[in-house]
Amino acid sequence: MNIWRAAFAAGSAGLVCIGMARLAYTPMIPALIEQHWFSAAAIYYFGAANLAGYLVGAVASRRVARVASSAALMRTMMVVVALSFFAGAWPESWAWYFAWRVLAGVAGGIVMVTAAPAVLAHVPPERRGIVSGAIFGGLGAGVAISGTLVPLLLRLGLVETWCGLGVFSAILAAAAWNGFPPDIAPATGPAAPTRIRTRDWLGIVVIALLVEYAINAMAQVPHMVFLADFISRGLHRGIDVAGIYWVVFGVGAIVGPPVMGRLADRIGFRPTFRLGLALEALVICLILASAADPALAISSFVMGALIPGMVTMTVGRIADLVADAERQRAIWAVATTGFAIGQAISGYFYSYLFVATGGLYFWIYASGAAMALVALAIDLAAGGLRRPAPA
Numbered sequence: 001m002n003i004w005r006a007a008f009a010a011g012s013a014g015l016v017c018i019g020m021a022r023l024a025y026t027p028m029i030p031a032l033i034e035q036h037w038f039s040a041a042a043i044y045y046f047g048a049a050n051l052a053g054y055l056v057g058a059v060a061s062r063r064v065a066r067v068a069s070s071a072a073l074m075r076t077m078m079v080v081v082a083l084s085f086f087a088g089a090w091p092e093s094w095a096w097y098f099a100w101r102v103l104a105g106v107a108g109g110i111v112m113v114t115a116a117p118a119v120l121a122h123v124p125p126e127r128r129g130i131v132s133g134a135i136f137g138g139l140g141a142g143v144a145i146s147g148t149l150v151p152l153l154l155r156l157g158l159v160e161t162w163c164g165l166g167v168f169s170a171i172l173a174a175a176a177w178n179g180f181p182p183d184i185a186p187a188t189g190p191a192a193p194t195r196i197r198t199r200d201w202l203g204i205v206v207i208a209l210l211v212e213y214a215i216n217a218m219a220q221v222p223h224m225v226f227l228a229d230f231i232s233r234g235l236h237r238g239i240d241v242a243g244i245y246w247v248v249f250g251v252g253a254i255v256g257p258p259v260m261g262r263l264a265d266r267i268g269f270r271p272t273f274r275l276g277l278a279l280e281a282l283v284i285c286l287i288l289a290s291a292a293d294p295a296l297a298i299s300s301f302v303m304g305a306l307i308p309g310m311v312t313m314t315v316g317r318i319a320d321l322v323a324d325a326e327r328q329r330a331i332w333a334v335a336t337t338g339f340a341i342g343q344a345i346s347g348y349f350y351s352y353l354f355v356a357t358g359g360l361y362f363w364i365y366a367s368g369a370a371m372a373l374v375a376l377a378i379d380l381a382a383g384g385l386r387r388p389a390p391a
Contacts, residue, residue: 002179003123007131009179010115011138012172013074017111019142021081021104022050024165027150031158037091046101051344053102057109058336064110065329070118071180077107078173085166089159109340113333116315121325122181129269132312133261139308140253147247206321206331208382212277212375213314213335217342219280219371220310221350222364223249223303224343234361235291248297249304256305257312269316274379276310280372288365346371 025047032043064073084104091097116135123131149168153161227249232242264272279302287299314335322328350364357363 003119003127003131004134005179006119006122006181007134009176010074010119010135011141012176013078013111013115013138013180014136015138015142015145016078016169016172017081017104018054018108019139020145020165020169021084021108022054023142023146024150025050025101027146028154028158028161031154031161035158037158038094038097042094042097046097049098049101050105050108051340053105053107054109054112055105055337055340055344056102057106057111058113058333058340059109060106061110061113061333061336062330065114069183070114071182073114074111074118074180075173075177077111078169078176080104080107082166082169082173085162085169089162089166109336112336113329117319117325117329117332118183119181120315120319121183121328125320127265129261129264129272129312129316130258131261132315133258133309136257136308136312136315137254139311140250140256140304143253143304144247144250147243147250151243202321205382206318208378209314209317209321210331210335210338212378213310214338214342215371215375215378216277216280216310217339218346218349219277219284219368219375220303220307221343221346222284222368223300224307225347226350226354226361226364227300227303230287230361230365231296245296245300249300252301252304252306253308256307256309259305260309261312261316264313264316269313269320270379270383273310273313273317274376276306276313277372277376277379280306280310281369281376284365284369284372288362288369 029043029047032038037043038046068076081104084100084107087100088097116132119135120132150161150165153164156164228242228246231237231245260272260276263275283299283302283306286295289295315332318328318331318335322331350367353363353367354360
């Protein structure tokens with residue numbers, strides 16, 4: 001099996017089913033409202049429907065994996081997302097749009113859980129960092145494409161934009177079709193336990209990692225959701241300037257996973273994970289300390305790199321802690337679910353905080369920095385536990 005071809009296929013699945021299916025919708029919202037395809041409330045609700053579908057996909061991923069191979073699942077999910085883009089070109093009804101947005105979200109949740117473990121099971125430990133970075137680079141590419149391709153397509157019209165995204169997704173699906181790796185057959189002998197025993201050293205460390213990953217989602221939401229609005233309205237710089245920084249954010253998202261993966265191959269996943277949490281807190285504080293262009297650019301780029309980069313680190317840490325591929329997939333499914341829940345909770349909390357403080361962005365970003373530090377503190381505490389000596 002060609003590892004890099006498999007990484008390209010898995011990365012393409014992430015780009016289409018997560019990067020494109022979720023992020024390409026955001027820059028289309030103003031046009032959908034202005035051209036009265038639906039009410040503004042319904043259009044925002046469709047965006048939330050995608051997140052709900054993502055959570056459903058993450059939860060259901062283990063069950064569907066029992067009846068289909070990972071390769072078949074990823075191919076199917078890429079086709080589903082491509083069809084959802086074509087379906088979006090015809091605003092038949094509220095139910096039609098809602099159903100396709102949910103399906104696209106389900107596809108994203110399944111691919112997030114399935115793609116990386118399917119490839120990393122074939123990768124030697126010393127190369128997992130760079131390979132996982134290549135896989136999750138697809139998520140970063142989705143951010144960059146959402147900020148560049150969609151505005152260009154919108155000049156042609158909404159129907160053309162939806163169809164263009166569908167064609168783009170179909171091309172990537174065709175390119176990746178034969179690159180997905182086969183599943184590794186379960187090892188013979190007694191089955192590996194699927195439950196984590198919480199009193200074991202390993203159980204405590206894994207649970208701590210799951211909690212940290214969910215809290216990390218809360219730290220990332222201020223940049224993911226509020227960055228453009230903060231620059232456009234909070235700093236009175238306008239939507240065009242905000243768009244420039246969103247592209248900077250996207251470039252960082254492309255660079256982050258492979259760079260962090262390479263660093264993890266050199267110093268380990270846990271130190272790189274901790275470095276990422278510390279950098280998150282630092283760049284969030286930077287955007288609070290200064291509105292100068294260099295500060296905004298650095299904060300946008302570094303946080304853009306860290307968001308998919310921390311996904312790479314979490315997958316790598318799970319692979320380091322747990323050898324069995326089935327248990328890795330199970331733990332990663334729980335981690336993905338926790339991340340989705342953390343995003344949803346913090347999204348509502350930060351929106352409430354914004355209204356309660358009279359439209360101040362300070363407390364949103366300050367809360368995000370605090371979350372990064374809390375996650376780092378938990379990891380340091382878990383790392384202080386003494387690993388039992390082998391029998």
